[in-house]
Amino acid sequence: MMNLAKTKKIVLLALIFTLGFTSFAPFLNKAQANEVNLNNEQIDEQKFYEEQLASNPNFNEDLVLVKQQLGTTPQESKVQGRGVIGGTLKAIKNLSPAFRHGGTALSWILKPFSKKSATIAKRNGRKIANAIDKLDSGTKTALENALVKSGVPRSDAKTVVYIIFTII
Known part of the structure; x- marks a missing residue:
């Protein structure tokens, strides 16, 4: 039971x-x-x-x-049309509210898959959302650089980029 x-x-x-x-x-x-x-x-x-x-x-x-x-x-x-890049950027931008308002809930979802990614999402949720809001290109490199500029450590930024592109 x-x-x-x-x-x-x-x-x-x-x-x-x-x-x-x-x-x-x-x-x-x-x-x-x-x-x-x-x-x-x-x-x-x-x-x-x-x-x-x-x-x-x-x-x-x-x-x-x-x-x-x-x-x-x-x-x-x-x-x-803009093609894949435009669609990818829209999908990434739609994840911003999940990181901004649901960092703790998102960490609960990610915890069974990866404890490291769950702690990153919980600790840096607002920074990730701010970086996504400022993003103007849907590439992995652009997202990683935006995350680093907003204050997320590079190793955590690489993990977040991997998570986001896995979700998309």
């Missing part, structure tokens, strides 16, 4: 996991919605092009003339 302390830890872990999952779920839906909106915009542009072509037989020549005057080519006007 489980003792009361172990039951409390299991319930606490389940609660924290649920809160963490529900905080990241809206970002997944936004990414899918942005992709759908981008596809809808492309369809709308194609419809506009077809309508203009049907109403004005010289539309293609006019379009080429305008592009020459503006100095744009079709390849330059395509929208490109």
Whole structure:
């Protein structure tokens, strides 16, 4: 039979996991919605092009003339996403409140996996959150340097970077 302390830890872990999952779920839906909106915009542009072509037989020549005057080519006007770095930076920034407000609770979660990382999270929670807030790049080196600048020792910073990129 489980003792009361172990039951409390299991319930606490389940609660924290649920809160963490529900905080990241809206970002997944936004990414899918942005992709759908981008596809809808492309369809709308194609419809506009077809309508203009049907109403004005010289539309293609006019379009080429305008592009020459503006100095744009079709390849330059395509929208490109930031890719993995932008997504990584967003994911790292979303971990900031967990370190700022839940350092002790986060240490309880990390303790079964690594006692060292649990003590680091508990001791440097606010410093880690401040470093994440100031971060402008989603790379390991940038995160490590930001942590060191905010006062976290380099060895602890390397451990925190490993933990964060394992979570992501």
